[in-house]
Amino acid sequence: MSNALEGVKILDLSQGVAGAYCTKLLAGSGADVIKVEPTKIGEITRRLGPFSGDQPGVEQGLMHLYLNTGKKSVTLDVHSAEGQSLFRRLAKDADLVVESFMPGTMVDLGLGYDQLSADNPGLVMTSVTFFGQDGPYSGYKGGEIIAQAVSGNLQITGAPDREPLMVGGYLAQYVGGQAACAASLMAVFHSMMSGEGQIVDCSIVEANTDMLDRWGIDAVLGRGDQPRTGMAHHWTYPTQLYPCRDGYVALGIEPAGWGALADMVGDDALRKPEYTGPERKQYHAEIDPILVAWLEDLGKMEVFEGFQKNRMSSGILMTPADMLESPQLQARNFFQEVEHPSTGPQMYPGPPYQLSDSEWIQTRAPLLGEHNHEVYVGQLGLSELELTELSAKGVN
Amino acid sequence: MPNPLLGGIRVLDMTQIRAGPKGSRWLADAGAEVIKLEARGRSDSRGFGRRGSGNTAGPIAAISEAAQREGNRVAFEQLNRNKLGLSIDLSFPEGKELFKSMVSVCDVVMENFSYGVMDRLGLGYDDLRKYRPDLVMMSMPAYGSSGPYRDYVSFGWAQEHMGGITSRTGYRGGPPQKTGTIVADPLNGVHGAIAVMTALIGRAKTGQGRFIDFSQLESMVPLSGEAILDYSVNDRPPQCNGNRDFYMAPQGVYPCTGDDNWVGISVTTDEEWAALCVVLQNPEMASDSRFANGRGRVENHDALDSMIEQWTRQREKNQAMRELQKAGVPAGAVLDQAEAYRDAQAVSRDFLVELTHPDGVIYPYSRTPARFSKTPAEVRTPGPLLGEHNEYLLGSLLGISAPERERLESSGVTATLSTDLS
Numbered sequence: 001m002s003n004a005l006e007g008v009k010i011l012d013l014s015q016g017v018a019g020a021y022c023t024k025l026l027a028g029s030g031a032d033v034i035k036v037e038p039t040k041i042g043e044i045t046r047r048l049g050p051f052s053g054d055q056p057g058v059e060q061g062l063m064h065l066y067l068n069t070g071k072k073s074v075t076l077d078v079h080s081a082e083g084q085s086l087f088r089r090l091a092k093d094a095d096l097v098v099e100s101f102m103p104g105t106m107v108d109l110g111l112g113y114d115q116l117s118a119d120n121p122g123l124v125m126t127s128v129t130f131f132g133q134d135g136p137y138s139g140y141k142g143g144e145i146i147a148q149a150v151s152g153n154l155q156i157t158g159a160p161d162r163e164p165l166m167v168g169g170y171l172a173q174y175v176g177g178q179a180a181c182a183a184s185l186m187a188v189f190h191s192m193m194s195g196e197g198q199i200v201d202c203s204i205v206e207a208n209t210d211m212l213d214r215w216g217i218d219a220v221l222g223r224g225d226q227p228r229t230g231m232a233h234h235w236t237y238p239t240q241l242y243p244c245r246d247g248y249v250a251l252g253i254e255p256a257g258w259g260a261l262a263d264m265v266g267d268d269a270l271r272k273p274e275y276t277g278p279e280r281k282q283y284h285a286e287i288d289p290i291l292v293a294w295l296e297d298l299g300k301m302e303v304f305e306g307f308q309k310n311r312m313s314s315g316i317l318m319t320p321a322d323m324l325e326s327p328q329l330q331a332r333n334f335f336q337e338v339e340h341p342s343t344g345p346q347m348y349p350g351p352p353y354q355l356s357d358s359e360w361i362q363t364r365a366p367l368l369g370e371h372n373h374e375v376y377v378g379q380l381g382l383s384e385l386e387l388t389e390l391s392a393k394g395v396n
Numbered sequence: 397m398p399n400p401l402l403g404g405i406r407v408l409d410m411t412q413i414r415a416g417p418k419g420s421r422w423l424a425d426a427g428a429e430v431i432k433l434e435a436r437g438r439s440d441s442r443g444f445g446r447r448g449s450g451n452t453a454g455p456i457a458a459i460s461e462a463a464q465r466e467g468n469r470v471a472f473e474q475l476n477r478n479k480l481g482l483s484i485d486l487s488f489p490e491g492k493e494l495f496k497s498m499v500s501v502c503d504v505v506m507e508n509f510s511y512g513v514m515d516r517l518g519l520g521y522d523d524l525r526k527y528r529p530d531l532v533m534m535s536m537p538a539y540g541s542s543g544p545y546r547d548y549v550s551f552g553w554a555q556e557h558m559g560g561i562t563s564r565t566g567y568r569g570g571p572p573q574k575t576g577t578i579v580a581d582p583l584n585g586v587h588g589a590i591a592v593m594t595a596l597i598g599r600a601k602t603g604q605g606r607f608i609d610f611s612q613l614e615s616m617v618p619l620s621g622e623a624i625l626d627y628s629v630n631d632r633p634p635q636c637n638g639n640r641d642f643y644m645a646p647q648g649v650y651p652c653t654g655d656d657n658w659v660g661i662s663v664t665t666d667e668e669w670a671a672l673c674v675v676l677q678n679p680e681m682a683s684d685s686r687f688a689n690g691r692g693r694v695e696n697h698d699a700l701d702s703m704i705e706q707w708t709r710q711r712e713k714n715q716a717m718r719e720l721q722k723a724g725v726p727a728g729a730v731l732d733q734a735e736a737y738r739d740a741q742a743v744s745r746d747f748l749v750e751l752t753h754p755d756g757v758i759y760p761y762s763r764t765p766a767r768f769s770k771t772p773a774e775v776r777t778p779g780p781l782l783g784e785h786n787e788y789l790l791g792s793l794l795g796i797s798a799p800e801r802e803r804l805e806s807s808g809v810t811a812t813l814s815t816d817l818s
Contacts, residue, residue, distance in 0.1 A: 067622075
């Protein structure tokens with residue numbers, strides 16, 4: 001068995017969720033990912049909460065622990081001439097460099113694509129930034145809510161009578177990481193086939209605008225914007241989130257259809273002919289109280305299994321506890337135990353896709369600079385003395 | 397001129413609706429020859445199924461059936477541009493044989509039927525490998541190809557909830573809210589493209605094909621990894637916190653001039669906080685000890701919000717963004733959907749492009765959100781009509797003669813749009 005990306009060499013100079021998720025996926029399939037981090041403080045995800053035991057520290061951040069599995073860590077001051085020289089030496093042997101500085105920074109550091117590819121024409125360099133490498137906003141500062149705002153996603157999430165609402169967590173940046181990952185793999189594939197390397201420019205905002213799909217293009221065509229619809233699907237009813245006894249269920253009645261739901265609820269008031277077709281949405285004020293009252297005493301798993309038994313596409317809102325206990329995820333051994341000194345053994349989500357004859361590589365996130373010796377001495381051939389001297393100077 | 401990025405890679409794409417087509421669109425934009433397989437009466441949702449039917453006016457909220465169908469066409473174009481159209485009806489034995497011949501000249505097969513459909517057709521991975529030993533095949537049923545839920549039905553709608561995305565999406569103290577675009581499908585599509593590319597790189601190294609068992613649920617869960625660890629390590633369940641961050645403040649959307657116009661602001665450091673105080677010209681705010689550090693600002697967020705609002709209410713949202721960014725404060729106008737494709741940044745980067753269809757209708761498309769310096773991914777051709785490229789694919793590629801193709805068409809094994817408007 002050989003993992004699909006075994007032998008693919010990646011230098012990850014990126015800071016933040018997007019670049020880290022991109023290279024986490026590559027490491028998961030066996031790529032050799034070296035995370036190149038600032039000395040002492042490390043890459044920024046190490047400083048983002050939540051922290052293990054709510055105690056901040058470079059080895060404590062749960063974002064970092066999760067996003068940097070399967071990677072090696074070296075420290076390097078790329079603002080020093082010696083650090084830059086070391087990075088150029090590392091890049092000679094790399095297939096892919098991932099970076100996320102403000103546009104122009106890599107060139108200023110003497111690490112622009114032309115410099116890095118001079119002795120390595122097949123090199124791919126992926127830049128993943130909030131606004132992309134050019135354009136009037138390219139120097140703007142980004143952030144999760146900023147990306148959701150400018151991409152057009154924020155405006156259509158939330159309740160119609162409230163302010164727009166961001167999707168919780170860091171989804172926009174994960175989406176940017178997905179785009180960077182897909183594009184990097186394509187460019188690496190092309191490089192393998194042709195020997196031609198290139199620059200890949202990924203904008204986190206564009207990756208999120210691209211999710212608008214038909215709604216975005218409909219609006220471009222002048223057919224109006226989609227309104228915010230809160231917990232409800234914008235067209236179909238009762239495709240909606242409803243509270244139940246112990247959480248929320250995401251109702252969906254297809255393919256079985258309305259009759260199957262009316263049978264399950266067992267209330268003849270639901271059997272009016274005008275409810276059977278999609279126009280039932282206009283009667284939601286009559287129907288909702290019946291569904292709400294029926295769901296009030298039911299557990300979410302009971303509703304989910306009941307609907308599935310009747311071929312209705314419902315789901316539930318799964319909390320982390322639900323996921324860890326999910327019979328489906330357990331049967332597929334989805335969660336993997338990862339042990340880290342800051343947390344002890346914990347269950348981490350597994351791969352987003354399973355390739356046959358492959359093992360998902362999810363070794364614990366590296367300690368800051370844990371692989372300095374292995375990389376600088378073992379790989380680059382520095383002497384022990386040189387490494388000690390560089391460390392004393394603060395280069396790594 | 398196809399993009400040489402994935403030139404030479406041929407993908408037989410049986411996926412429908414949104415998630416699968418989104419993934420194969422990435423491959424098509426990058427120059428793979430993506431063949432969209434459909435059949436008479438089982439075409440993907442493309443509304444009228446023909447080009448140039450004209451736009452139907454009216455807001456989506458009050459959408460008519462005609463507008464709905466036209467909207468489907470918009471979705472179809474956006475997700476299926478750059479692909480070729482092939483129609484083969486797999487319910488005919490001859491159709492299955494044609495399909496196998498096609499597989500023998502393809503690198504990748506993608507499908508998102510319910511679990512077991514391909515196996516029952518005799519077209520599962522183990523069957524198809526006989527015709528293409530190094531085949532990469534991806535099956536994307538909702539819950540994967542094993543486990544107690546493998547036969548469960550689901551559409552993209554349920555997966556953002558199953559995957560936990562919405563457990564952190566809601567106003568403070570309120571119930572969860574759905575995401576605006578129903579994010580699961582596009583997220584799963586891009587993960588699918590990543591999986592296929594990963595397998596293709598592995599194949600290029602060793603010659604080995606692979607089966608990709610893609611569970612849409614399992615593709616969602618990793619996007620909330622830190623929330624799962626926060627629960628298992630710190631015993632803290634996910635919470636809805638509106639537009640705020642738990643660790644940094646201020647963060648939120650603030651009202652601007654006009655109706656339903658907002659600017660998003662996110663202050664992450666003391667330096668950015670100092671810059672915000674300067675922009676707002678509010679010395680009182682700068683010297684208030686409650687706001688001196690991040691923790692204090694998180695704890696006194698309500699008071700901060702009203703001060704920021706006083707300033708934003710007097711400004712147009714883009715103006716507010718520009719003034720804040722100029723001073724070094726992360727800010728972004730909350731753009732509506734049309735604006736998101738047409739603001740200064742999107743226009744400068746040519747994010748929205750147009751394509752003139754053979755019948756003269758001009759359609760807008762957004763470009764692949766990745767710029768390749770040497771092999772740009774362009775929008776080259778409109779979404780295919782049903783069977784539009786049968787002649788090329790069955791004739792030129794498989795070498796089936798014209799009379800034989802006519803016979804296949806008249807016996808219903810293949811079809812072109814002229815015989816099927818559905």
